[in-house]
Amino acid sequence: MTMEAIPAAPARSHHKRRPWRPDPLTALSAVIVCAVLALTVWGSALAPQPPMRQDLFGAALPPGGEHLLGTDQLGRDILSRTLAGARTAVLGPLIIALVTAVFSTCLGLLAGYIGGITDSVVSRLADVVYSVPPLLVAIVAVGVLGGGYTLGIVVLSILNIPAGLRSIRAAVLEQKALPYIESAWVIGKSGTHIMWVHILPNIRPIALTTFFLAFTYAFVDLSTLSFLGLGVAPGTSDWGRMVAESRVLVFQNPWAALAPLLLIVVTAVCANLLGESLEGAAAEKGKAR
Amino acid sequence: MKASSAHQSGTAALTTRSDPGSSGAPLLSVKGLRVATQDGRTLVDGVDLQVAEGESLAIVGESGSGKSLTVRSVIGLLAGGLSASGSIRYRGKELLGAKEKELARLRGGGISMVFQDPFTMLHPMRRCADIITETLRDDRGRHLRREVRRAQARTRLAEVGIKDEHVLNQYPFELSGGMRQRVAIAAALARDPSLLIADEPSTALDATTQREVLDLLQRLQQARGMALVLITHDLRVAFSVCGRVNVLYAGSIAEVGSAQDVATTPLHPYTRGLLRSEPPLDRKVTDLVGIPGSVPSPDSVAGRCPFSTRCTWATDRCRSRRPELKAAGSGRWVACHHHGDLGSHLADMPADIEESVPAPSPDATAVLLKATDLHVTYDAPRGRKGRAVHALKGVDLSICAGESVGIVGESGSGKTTLGRSIVGLVHPTGGSLTLGGIDATSYTRLPRTQRAELRRAAQIVFQDPYSSLNPVRTIGATLGEALGVRLGRKARPHEIEALLERVRLPASYCQRRPAMLSGGERQRVAIGRAIALEPQLLICDEPVSALDVSVQAQILTLLREIRSELGLALLFITHDLAVVRQITDRIYVMYRGEVVESGPTADVLGHTRHAYTQRLVRSVPGAATTTPSGGTRPSREAGEQD
Structure with missing residues (x-):
């Protein structure tokens, strides 16, 4: 009897866990994103020349010789400024994305799982905030109050939360109705335990999406703020700011604007590709069948 | 209508002229059909x-047998990525x-084709007349x-037994x-x-309703002289509707024969197992398990008998x-190396259990659960009156x-709501519920200690094994969590392994995630999780209805x-009368939120009193045509065919 009741382990080779093997495009994106992240830490150290050193006699030089990418209108080395500019360009969006992802996940979990009044309050607040265009508010707030980069980060962090919150809440509602959540409740597990241990890992793909989407939006928005002269202080090497300051040089030394611009585009695209692939991998892992 | 002249007198006569391999001019002929995915996995292997013309053929198989893919290839409806x-x-033309x-x-x-759901x-935004x-x-x-269209729609509705002309103007969502x-x-x-193709x-x-639709199909098939291919997982359905039966297993054909022959004398061990796995309605049997294990993927059994892993x-x-599909008697075909020498084994059937009518124990101390005048009302959705x-x-x-x-009851009878209200997932709006001596009517108002006691009193196993386990956690973690609740500390590995053994799973499953388990194995884990708390009452809400017949047993x-082993009480919620016969002593029959009949199982099913129960018993496939067991009793008169 017992012998009969033990079923043979079914051959389901395609369900075996494999190490994460990204496709070439994802791998390339991952390498580029990592490189950009490394630049935010060591960018200034890697710069061949001090990024702030001016040389008015050597202004707007074309690429070559001492200056690999030439110089800008104040004679500052473009390569050094581009390397050093990664810090403000990437760090801000990273903070915004983290804050957005953490807050929208927590609030979405609470609103979705607890429901009732908590849900109503959180969701209505989110609706109100969602109706405000983030970049516009950031421009006005920074323009009126000053405060530049830091205020920009704060404003964009808050205004990006509702979008993620909504999708997280929807995902939580979907999970909450499944029997495995009900089973956990019936064996006597607390709401906090169910939210953290059972629901959170299963909505990880959505949380990842939120993070990467927020990063991309914030990256472009912050660069725009800098471009408009509202972000970092004048003179700071920052990609958005460099594009704005160097656009007059576009015929003497196109690299002055092109190098930071290319990095903005490439970073944004790679972050998106990587995010998509990670989401896919996370969703695959959470598949029920 | 048009084809009404070609009335079929019977289907048994057709069996000889339509066996695989024979010539003639069959309406549809499939040879060596293979369906594979893009990454090279085989799903159907040489069917x-x-x-x-005018024949009714059933294709019977469990999930993964490839029965749906076979007919979908015929009509050109394979999903993208399958070839x-x-x-x-x-009619001789290659499709x-x-x-x-x-x-x-x-x-x-x-x-033409009719689907499951x-x-x-049906197109939700068109009226029935337009759909037809x-x-x-x-x-x-x-x-x-x-006017012609309307007249056509009217006659065709009448043909499927709908006399009410209002239906012509109704949308599908208005209909049952x-x-x-x-x-x-x-x-x-x-x-x-x-x-x-159905x-x-x-x-x-x-x-x-199931019974009515099957009767309708059978009547239409015979009246029109139309050929019918019925796909089903249920042997009883196949026997009651079709003249000939094709048993599919893991992507290839195991056995072909007339419904009567296959029902009385199965030639393939798999068919015999399926027959034995179908619990009989009219009696309780000792041994339900017909086949151990679950259906393998066709690739894992390539180059050998697909059933050899479970035979x-x-x-x-x-x-x-x-083994190749070989002729075995008139109109019978079987793919088994040993079909000649297994005859006597295959006829051997499990013994009946003498059903003891349980003594009604009005002993108040022994009552575990008592529900009195229980009401549950679901509020209307917000904004709707x-x-x-x-x-x-x-x-x-x-x-x-x-x-x-x-x-026992159909959907909408309230049986699931009843089960869920016992464990506190649904809040009763009236009446009282006492569980293990505690008033469990309003769960949320109870103090923590009493709630913990109620957890130990009743646990539940749900229907869908695919969503009742957390997909990202290992089986060990899932069971360990439940054990931890009872022990008040982290469960040790050997305790988890003991629990796995209790539900007959190997200890190595600790490290696996649900995706690597079959439906039956997952349901074992779900049962393990429920009994980890050592409850006095285990509620099973349709625990086997999402599973294949062999796994169900x-x-x-x-x-x-x-x-x-544990001496626990069982509350078994199901729509399946044959299943309930096998596992319960006493039943309640529910209809539209009320208990219409109750008593010892054998009594209620044997001598139904309420009209609804009678209808329920009659509607079991094969109940009226043959004996409910579909001839699984060793009836010798048919004799051995080989």
Whole structure:
């Protein structure tokens, strides 16, 4: 009897866990994103020349010789400024994305799982905030109050939360109705335990999406703020700011604007590709069948 | 109508002229059909079948047998990424590789199809009359005039047994599941096809409606002289509707024969196992398990007998060579190396259990659960007026310690709500509920200690094994969590392994995630999680209805064993009368939120008193045509065919 009741382990080779093997495009994106992240830490150290050193006699030089990418209108080395500019360009969006992802996940979990009044309050607040265009508010707030980069980060962090919150809440509602959540409740597990241990890992793909989407939006928005002269202080090497300051040089030394611009585009695209692939991998892992 | 002259007198006579391999001019002939995915996995591996004009053929198989893919290839409906090879001929014309335009002309007119789910099959924004006449054109391919279309729709509705003309103007969402399935059948027959394919047409319906739809299909098939291919997982359905049965296993054919022959004398060990796995309605049997394990993927059994991994009589020959489909008597075909020498084994059937009518124990101390006048009302959705649903309308129920009680009813009867309210997932709006001496009527108002006691009193196992386990956690973590609740500390590995052993799973499953387990194995884990708290009452809400027949029997056996090992009480909620017969001592029959009949199982099912219960018992496939067991009793008069 017992012998009969033990079923043979079914051959389901395609369900075996494999190490994460990204496709070439994802791998390339991952390498580029990592490189950009490394630049935010060591960018200034890697710069061949001090990024702030001016040389008015050597202004707007074309690429070559001492200056690999030439110089800008104040004679500052473009390569050094581009390397050093990664810090403000990437760090801000990273903070915004983290804050957005953490807050929208927590609030979405609470609103979705607890429901009732908590849900109503959180969701209505989110609706109100969602109706405000983030970049516009950031421009006005920074323009009126000053405060530049830091205020920009704060404003964009808050205004990006509702979008993620909504999708997280929807995902939580979907999970909450499944029997495995009900089973956990019936064996006597607390709401906090169910939210953290059972629901959170299963909505990880959505949380990842939120993070990467927020990063991309914030990256472009912050660069725009800098471009408009509202972000970092004048003179700071920052990609958005460099594009704005160097656009007059576009015929003497196109690299002055092109190098930071290319990095903005490439970073944004790679972050998106990587995010998509990670989401896919996370969703695959959470598949029920 | 058009084909009414070709009335079939019987289907048994057809069996000889339509066996695989024979010539003649079959309506549909499939040879060596293979269906594979893009990454090279085989799903259907060499299926041959023939359908003669006016014949009814059942294709029976469990999930993963490839039965749906086979017929979907015929009609050109394979999902993207799947490719079919081999040969499919309809009236001698090759369909595989034919132009989409030609296939489109054939669909509806030559071959038509009815699907499983009546709720998504019909266009939700069109009226039934339009749905039925959508494909109708006159001789020159023009749309018919409005009055003609209406008249057509009316006669066709009458043909599927709908006399009410209002239905013509109704939208599908206004109709019940059974009505929708009838409208779908009428639409499929609109252009008078010579072959109708029905893919599990009754599976999504309630028992009583199921019977009506199957009867309708059988009547239409015979009246029109149309060929019918019925896909089903249920042998009893196949036997009651079709003349000939094709048993599919892991992507290839195991056995072909007339319904009567296959029912009385199965030639393939798999068919025999399936027959034994089907619990009989009229009696309780000792041993339910017909087949151990679960259906393998066709690739994992390539080059050998696909059933050899689960067959009691498998030899080295079975494991090294694939048996071919060979003739075995008149109109019978079997793919088994040993079909000649297994005859006596295959006829051997499990013994009956003497059903002891449980002594009614009014002993108040032994009562574990008592529900008195229990009401549950679901509020209307916000913003909509007055559509509150009364799921339970005053239910009285009592369960004594160690007793096995069944609740039987169709969807909407409130049986699931009752189970869920016992564990606090639904809040009763009236009446009282006492569980293990604690008033469990309003769960949320109880202090923490009492709630913990209630957890130990009752646990629940849900229907869908695919969503009742957290997909990202290992089996060990899931079971460990439940054990931890009882022990008040982290569970040790050997304790988790002991629990796994209790539900007959190997200890190595600790490290696995649910995706690596089959449906039956997952249900074992779910049972393990529930009994980890050592409850006095285990509620099983349709625990086997999402499983294959052979696996279903294993889970029922496990529940029986666990019950006798742990002495726990069982509340078994199901729509399946045969299943409830096997596992319960006492049953309650529910209908529209009320208990209409209750008493000892054998009594209630044997001598039904309430009209609804009688209808329920009659609607079990095969109940009226043959004995409910479908001839699984060793009836010798048919004799051995080989």
